Amino acid sequence: xxxxxxxxxxxxxxxxxxxxxxxxxxxxxxxxxxxxxxxxxxxxxxxxxxxxxxxxxxxxxxxxxxxxxxxxxxxxxxxxxxxxxxxxxxxxxxxxxxxxxxxxxxxxxxxxxxxxxxxxxxxxxxxxxxxxxxxxxxxxxxxxxxxxxxxxxxxxxxxxxxxxxxxxxxxxxxxxxxxxxxxxxxxxxxxxxxxxxxxxxxxxxxxxxxxxxxxxxxxxxxxxxxxxxxxxxxxxxxxxxxxxxxxxxxxxxxxxxxxxxxxxxxxxxxxxxxxxxxxxxxxxxxxxxxxxxxxxxxxxxxxxxxxxxxxxxx
Numbered sequence: 001x002x003x004x005x006x007x008x009x010x011x012x013x014x015x016x017x018x019x020x021x022x023x024x025x026x027x028x029x030x031x032x033x034x035x036x037x038x039x040x041x042x043x044x045x046x047x048x049x050x051x052x053x054x055x056x057x058x059x060x061x062x063x064x065x066x067x068x069x070x071x072x073x074x075x076x077x078x079x080x081x082x083x084x085x086x087x088x089x090x091x092x093x094x095x096x097x098x099x100x101x102x103x104x105x106x107x108x109x110x111x112x113x114x115x116x117x118x119x120x121x122x123x124x125x126x127x128x129x130x131x132x133x134x135x136x137x138x139x140x141x142x143x144x145x146x147x148x149x150x151x152x153x154x155x156x157x158x159x160x161x162x163x164x165x166x167x168x169x170x171x172x173x174x175x176x177x178x179x180x181x182x183x184x185x186x187x188x189x190x191x192x193x194x195x196x197x198x199x200x201x202x203x204x205x206x207x208x209x210x211x212x213x214x215x216x217x218x219x220x221x222x223x224x225x226x227x228x229x230x231x232x233x234x235x236x237x238x239x240x241x242x243x244x245x246x247x248x249x250x251x252x253x254x255x256x257x258x259x260x261x262x263x264x265x266x267x268x269x270x271x272x273x274x275x276x277x278x279x280x281x282x283x284x285x286x287x288x289x290x291x292x293x294x295x296x297x298x299x300x301x302x303x304x305x306x307x308x309x310x311x312x313x314x
Contacts, residue, residue: 072168072190077140089124101153104167104191107176119210124175144184171195174204180296217250228280234272252290276303
């Protein structure tokens with residue numbers, strides 16, 4: 001816990017008042033002797049209040065006044081961590097040597113090995129850096145159901161001292177995309193709703209043309225990395241031995257592994273052809289086709305059909 005400077009002695013109510021020369025009256029000597037004791041009591045009381053505040057933070061963060069109903073709060077903290085470096089908009093280095101990948105968000109990538117930064121990457125990293133710095137480089141962590149990704153990074157939701165969810169704050173600022181990868185689906189609906197509000201308000205990166213849904217039919221075959229796409233029309237739905245495919249205009253297909261199909265039970269597959277959709281995820285090229293894997297239904301939006309009620313017959 002941070003040490004605060006010693007408490008200053010309270011000034012007299014009347015700074016101009018001075019006792020006459022000579023010995024102090026007995027009652028005044030008594031008060032003077034008590035002042036160090038009272039100062040010590042004040043100091044201990046302040047420490048107790050700070051300790052109580054830390055305990056409340058560590059045991060739930062449910063009543064933090066700075067957190068609102070849409071801030072994706074938690075009822076528990078699994079561990080506390082010190083941050084040594086912010087690596088990008090969704091990844092941090094911990095003081096103990098581990099790397100932390102925030103659950104629920106994907107931000108633009110910083111350029112490596114001579115490659116340029118993706119648009120908005122520096123802004124997202126700097127936004128996360130400010131939040132962590134203002135929190136004195138300490139975070140509370142709620143660990144994911146799956147605790148490590150394939151790169152060995154710790155997967156967790158992170159919380160500031162005032163109870164706010166770090167992923168939710170970044171999404172609210174418009175610093176990245178909501179991301180849901182099973183089995184780490186805690187607060188997924190809240191994250192996506194927060195990102196949708198930021199998009200509607202044109203906050204942060206959503207003001208940039210790069211972050212508007214890209215037409216699937218216009219994507220070059222060399223496209224890779226995380227993308228947010230829109231298809232003017234689903235051409236057909238097909239099924240293979242291990243995957244279900246939603247085929248789009250423009251030689252692009254969405255892949256849903258059969259191991260993930262339970263999460264899509266509410267989707268009317270037969271009604272998809274002819275509909276417009278939006279999808280986000282990592283895109284790659286295979287066999288002359290662009291493919292994007294969808295792991296959770298929140299990463300796929302079937303857009304409502306156009307309103308033709310005002311159309312006039314010829």
